[in-house]
Amino acid sequence: MKRIVILISGRGSNMLSILDAVAAGVLPATVVAVLSNRLDAPGLAAARVRGIPVGVIDHRAHASRESFDSALAEAIDVYSPDLVVLAGFMRILTDDFVLRYAGRMINIHPSLLPLFPGLHTHRQALAAGVRVHGCTVHFVTPTLDHGPIIAQAAVPVVDGDDEAALAARVLVQEHLLYPEAIRWFVEDRLSLVNGRVRLAAPQCLSPGLVSPTCPSS
Structure with a gap:
């Protein structure tokens, strides 16, 4: 079964629609993690309630976009996802990050x-x-x-x-x-x-x- 990591920055309404589809058996995949660049993203609490592992990579803790993207990629790769799903992830990603997940990252x-x-x-x-x-x-x-x-x-x-x-x-x-x-x-x-x-x-x-x-x- 394919493994999915979801990236959010806010309430995660699209994340919830994906989790609902997985729970209903309509989407034959496993959401292995929900990651955010914001500690206060409401979607993190919603994911926790559903038993999904969550993590925060705070962009404010990084001096450059490249540094943040490197930390984010490291966090994603821990879960070995087949697909990275952007669901209201409000960051402009560097070319190197995008190319790292070419053909397996959608928005x-x-x-x-x-x-x-x-x-x-x-x-x-x-x-x-x-x-x-x-x-x-x-x-x-x-x-x-x-x-x-x-x-x-x-x-x-x-x-x-x-x-x-x-x-x-x-x-x-x-x-x-x-x-x-x-x-x-x-x-x-x-x-x-x-x-x-x-x-x-x-x-x-x-x-x-x-x-x-x-x-x-």
Whole structure:
């Protein structure tokens, strides 16, 4: 069974959706640790309640980004994970760190990439006047929020939406999409072909998910 390490910086709502999927038997994997760069991350307590080993690598204790990333990699490698999952991990990672886990580190971003990378995605979407917004699961590469796209889920932008309302609608889809995309990975159904994701599956679309990346034939 594949081993997963989850990285968080805050409440860990996507982490909880992954742990729920594992507990329900929907996601055939083992979450071997939850690590954070913040001692006060609420998600750590939630993971402890579920019996998941947790750890903190405080970025403030390191003089450089490289030093922090080295300590983080050391903490991750103790658990020999098959997959590193970023779930609201609010750190920009160095190229060396990203390349260390190339092809086995994924992230979820609250926009339909390549639209609206970076922070404040819902504010960006509203300012741009788009009628469709959503979230993206992608492999992590040295270029921030630009890795090969694994799957996306879309939501409508409704007249009168503010950031909070739009964020809540997207978050519902994040909690559906992320465990599903991780399941594809742990079942060895994902592959990268010329920098693009291919999903080997007779039926790619699951209920509640929109526009996952699937073979054209």
